[in-house]
Amino acid sequence: MARVVVDVVLKPEILDPQGQAILGALGRLGVTGVTGVRQGKHFELEVEDALDGDALARIADTLLANPVIENYSIRRV
Amino acid sequence: MARVVVDVVLKPEILDPQGQAILGALGRLGVTGVTGVRQGKHFELEVEDALDGDALARIADTLLANPVIENYSIRRV
Numbered sequence: 001m002a003r004v005v006v007d008v009v010l011k012p013e014i015l016d017p018q019g020q021a022i023l024g025a026l027g028r029l030g031v032t033g034v035t036g037v038r039q040g041k042h043f044e045l046e047v048e049d050a051l052d053g054d055a056l057a058r059i060a061d062t063l064l065a066n067p068v069i070e071n072y073s074i075r076r077v
Numbered sequence: 078m079a080r081v082v083v084d085v086v087l088k089p090e091i092l093d094p095q096g097q098a099i100l101g102a103l104g105r106l107g108v109t110g111v112t113g114v115r116q117g118k119h120f121e122l123e124v125e126d127a128l129d130g131d132a133l134a135r136i137a138d139t140l141l142a143n144p145v146i147e148n149y150s151i152r153r154v
Contacts, residue, residue: 001112007084007119022120025140033132035078036123042084043099046113055110063102 002047004056008065008072009040040070079124081133085142085149086117117147 010016019037026034043064047056056074065072087093096114103111120141124133133151142149 005084007082009119009121019120022140026136029139031132031136033125033128034122034136035125036121038121040119040121042086042117042119043096044086044113044115044117045111048110048112051110055108059103059108059111062106063099 002049002051003077004045004047004051005075005077006043006045006056006060006064006072007040007075008043008060008070009038011069011071014069041065079126079128080154081122081124081128082152082154083120083122083133083137083141083149084117084152085120085137085147086115088146088148091146118142 016038018039022037022039023034026037041064045056045059053074060072060074061067093115095116099114099116100111103114118141122133122136130151137149137151138144
């Protein structure tokens with residue numbers, strides 16, 4: 001068995017209201033030093049070793065991310 | 078400036094209905110080889126270099142994660 005992490009984030013050109021809301025909250029909490037926040041989705045998959053990169057990319061493309069507005073990265077951990 | 082990634086996931090003992098829904102959908106799509114899925118939140122922060130680990134942990138504890146039901150990890154990338 002292997003563990004794979006898929007992180008999905010909005011494309012840079014897409015507005016991220018959740019990230020901006022967090023940035024605003026940080027300011028109201030008096031936290032300084034943070035100039036940008038973007039929020040996305042984090043998936044941890046338990047997979048059989050036989051599952052290759054193409055299969056993982058297909059899973060990410062069809063189910064975990066919306067390729068029109070999101071980018072994703074796949075890491076074996 | 079530095080980029081920091083904070084990944085927030087539900088604690089293992091907490092039921093993850095979203096992860097189970099994805100696992101079910103994978104089965105219906107005929108994808109085999111995935112035995113577990115857990116979904117969480119992925120944050121990418123632009124921070125000033127002076128912001129140290131303690132400050133980042135405080136941000137994660139107070140705003141990004143709910144320490145009662147979630148664990149988080151902080152990575153400088």
